[in-house]
Amino acid sequence: xxxxxxxxxxxxxxxxxxxxxxxxxxxxxxxxxxxxxxxxxxxxxxxxxxxxxxxxxxxxxxxxxxxxxxxxxxxxxxxxxxxxxxxxxxxxxxxxxxxxxxxxxxxxxxxxxxxxxxxxxxxxxxxxxxxxxxxxxxxxxxxxxxxxxxxxxxxxxxxxxxxxxxxxxxxxxxxxxxxxxxxxxxxxxxxxxxxxxxxxxxxxxxxxxxxxxxxxxxxxxxxxxxxxxxxxxxxxxxxxxxxxxxxxxxxxxxxxxxxxxxxxxxxxxxxxxxxxxxxxxxxxxxxxxxxxxxxxxxxxxxxxxxxxxxxxxxxxxxxxxxxxxxxxxxxxxxxxxxxxxxxxxxxxxxxxxxxxxxxxxxxxxxxxxxxxxxxxxxxxxxxxxxxxxxxxxxxxx
Numbered sequence: 001x002x003x004x005x006x007x008x009x010x011x012x013x014x015x016x017x018x019x020x021x022x023x024x025x026x027x028x029x030x031x032x033x034x035x036x037x038x039x040x041x042x043x044x045x046x047x048x049x050x051x052x053x054x055x056x057x058x059x060x061x062x063x064x065x066x067x068x069x070x071x072x073x074x075x076x077x078x079x080x081x082x083x084x085x086x087x088x089x090x091x092x093x094x095x096x097x098x099x100x101x102x103x104x105x106x107x108x109x110x111x112x113x114x115x116x117x118x119x120x121x122x123x124x125x126x127x128x129x130x131x132x133x134x135x136x137x138x139x140x141x142x143x144x145x146x147x148x149x150x151x152x153x154x155x156x157x158x159x160x161x162x163x164x165x166x167x168x169x170x171x172x173x174x175x176x177x178x179x180x181x182x183x184x185x186x187x188x189x190x191x192x193x194x195x196x197x198x199x200x201x202x203x204x205x206x207x208x209x210x211x212x213x214x215x216x217x218x219x220x221x222x223x224x225x226x227x228x229x230x231x232x233x234x235x236x237x238x239x240x241x242x243x244x245x246x247x248x249x250x251x252x253x254x255x256x257x258x259x260x261x262x263x264x265x266x267x268x269x270x271x272x273x274x275x276x277x278x279x280x281x282x283x284x285x286x287x288x289x290x291x292x293x294x295x296x297x298x299x300x301x302x303x304x305x306x307x308x309x310x311x312x313x314x315x316x317x318x319x320x321x322x323x324x325x326x327x328x329x330x331x332x333x334x335x336x337x338x339x340x341x342x343x344x345x346x347x348x349x350x351x352x353x354x355x356x357x358x359x360x361x362x363x364x365x366x367x368x369x370x371x372x373x374x375x376x377x378x379x380x381x382x383x384x385x386x387x388x389x390x391x392x393x394x395x396x397x
Contacts, residue, residue, distance in 0.1 A: 048364065063360045064089070070355055072346045074262050085356050092351035093373060099265060099347065100334040100377070103272035107333060108326075110273060111280025116310070118285045129281065137278040142339055144275055149267035149343045156263075159254050167247055169255060175266060176248035179259040185239035192235040196227035203227075264345035268337065276333045283325045287318035319392045327385035331378050338374075348373060 018024050052059055064086035071081050076094040079087060117129035136144070154172060157163070162171040169176040182189075200223065207218035236243070248258030291314050299309040341350040348370060357366040 052364075057361050059362075059364065061365055063362050063365070066360070068356070068359075070359070072351060073344070074265065074346055085352075085360065088356055089348075089352050089369065092346060092348035095346050095351070096334075096337055096340075096348040096373075097377070099268055099272065099337050099340065099345070102269050103276065103333050103337065104330050106269070106273040107276040107280055107329070110277040112284050114277060114281035115284025115288070118281060119288055133278045133281050135278075136274050137282075139275075141271060141275045141336055142342060145267060145271040145339055145343060148270045149263065153263040153267050159250060162250075162255075167245075168258075169248055169250075172263070173254060174263050175261040176255045177259045177261070178248070179246045179257075181244050181246050183242045183244070185242035188239055189232055189235050189242065193228065193232040196224075196229075196231045200224040200227050262345075264340070264343050267343060268340050268345050272333055272336060275336075276329055279329050279332075280326060283322055283329070284318070287320075287322035288314055290321045291317045316392075320389075323385060323389040323392060327382060327389075330381050330385065334377050334381065335374060 019028075049059065065084050067081075068083055068085050068088050069081055070088075072079055072088065072091055074095060075091050076098060077087075077091065079091050114129045114132055117125045118133065120126050120129070156170060156172045159169075159171045159173060162169040162176075167178045200220075203218075203223055204220050207220050211217055246257050248255040248260075250256075295313055295317075296309065299313050304313075337347060338349040340347040341354055344350065353366055353370045357363055360366070
């Protein structure tokens, strides 16, 4: 027991009162705080339920089983107006995940190129990348969404005057692309592709560990081409070519068949990608500049080409600086996708927290579910990026 603890015990024993014991006093204050917070929370909930009851608004989640009665412009799963509000929640959630994933992938690729371009010795590339960052980083995202939707996509020609390219069509109603339609045996082809990707990741991890331990390399790229391209191709022919291509064709006033990307999705995707990429570019530039210049000089002295120096020396070290702020940009992009309601893209906020809430009046339940979804998406993104950051962390031996 330390001198201070002995002094405290002696003082408590001398006084004979429990409130003179700091440990007991701290527990009492914490219990009082918890009781106060519980009382405030109970008052808020009780007042809310009373007000809802006086206005004749029912509570609970039973409304999810009621018929929605409204259509949705884009759905990734089968949906009709006869489906329930619970299904509208799923449709809106999938649309939010779709635009978030597309935006994260595109913004990451574009941001890395712009960030590397800002450090280029080429004067023109350097200035173009700098101007890109300064322009798109300082214009509000909502204005950029409006620009792409109203000033670009809404000015495209009608379906009869569509722009045609490689079997696809672009007009004011969206982008129409050919779509693969599978028949019997197509599932095996997809399984072979999935097997090839997973096997490539496993082999790449094994090859990296083997190179670190023995210094011996392994032809990972050649193996990946064989597993991801050759294996599914052979499976495709072995299963009797179980895929056909459904091309969009103009019937009446619009195109039928194929795959359709509505202009609301394209505008939101473009705006999220270009806006977030400007921030990612600066993160990448900062990460690269954090690598000591002496390592670049050493690589140059060894005669390594600039591309290999960037790939094997700079980026592996820069990633340790890039990943934490990059996670914040992924979270921001996912949350910023809720601005889709401004142009009518049927995401979770527009479909569920908008139309469904207005029709049912179940404000508490709808807002609670919507907030829970964004919270869960953010937590899952953080967990994955923290795991990736741990894998890229410097391991001391």
